Amino acid sequence: MKNLIIAASLLVGVSAFSQAKLDPTKLNYFSVDVSPMDAAYYPIQVTSSKSDSPKVKVVYSRPQKKNRVVFGNLVKFGDIWRFGANENSEIKFYTPVVIGGKEIPAGTYSIFAIPFEKEWTIVLNSDIDKWGAYAYDKSKDVVRFNVPVEKTSSPIEYFSVTFVQTKSGADLYAGWDNSQVKFPIEFK
Numbered sequence: 001m002k003n004l005i006i007a008a009s010l011l012v013g014v015s016a017f018s019q020a021k022l023d024p025t026k027l028n029y030f031s032v033d034v035s036p037m038d039a040a041y042y043p044i045q046v047t048s049s050k051s052d053s054p055k056v057k058v059v060y061s062r063p064q065k066k067n068r069v070v071f072g073n074l075v076k077f078g079d080i081w082r083f084g085a086n087e088n089s090e091i092k093f094y095t096p097v098v099i100g101g102k103e104i105p106a107g108t109y110s111i112f113a114i115p116f117e118k119e120w121t122i123v124l125n126s127d128i129d130k131w132g133a134y135a136y137d138k139s140k141d142v143v144r145f146n147v148p149v150e151k152t153s154s155p156i157e158y159f160s161v162t163f164v165q166t167k168s169g170a171d172l173y174a175g176w177d178n179s180q181v182k183f184p185i186e187f188k
Helices: 002-017
Strands: 037-040 056-061 089-093 095-101 103-104 107-116 117-127 141-148 150-165 169-187
Touching: 037 150, 037 169, 056 107, 056 150, 056 169, 103 141, 107 169, 117 169
Parallel strands: none
Antiparallel strands: 037 056, 056 089, 089 107, 095 103, 095 169, 107 117, 117 141, 150 169
């Protein structure tokens, strides 16, 4: 009998709670993030045409330089870095691709970098939906490859990602402060 009374009380409480009306004027909206989330697509101009449907998308947060030295200081040389800010950045391939000489199945992967002064190691990892690189698990790496660092003609305030078309696919460019890297993506 005691269990029946407890169950009935819980049922009445859940029913009353589920019928409570949410006051939309009292929602708690968050302020704008200092490293806003962004996305870069290839092809850049996505239309309703099947030939222009996306082939790759990167979702990342865009930290600011803010008069700081970024690489070798804010982002330590030799440490795994989330390729942006906040959550680890993710790259989605809509079709199989070849990167760093390895065929990568269509799907979503986290993207990391290990920056050094003259080259970066780019890492695609199968573990997604994580915050930063804190839970990075090397055993889930799909591919690792090195790319040279290029100096930019002027500093880039926000970490930025874009694509440039090539004969066999697109080059992904990533730049911040006075450094940029690129790597080729070949579409299958």
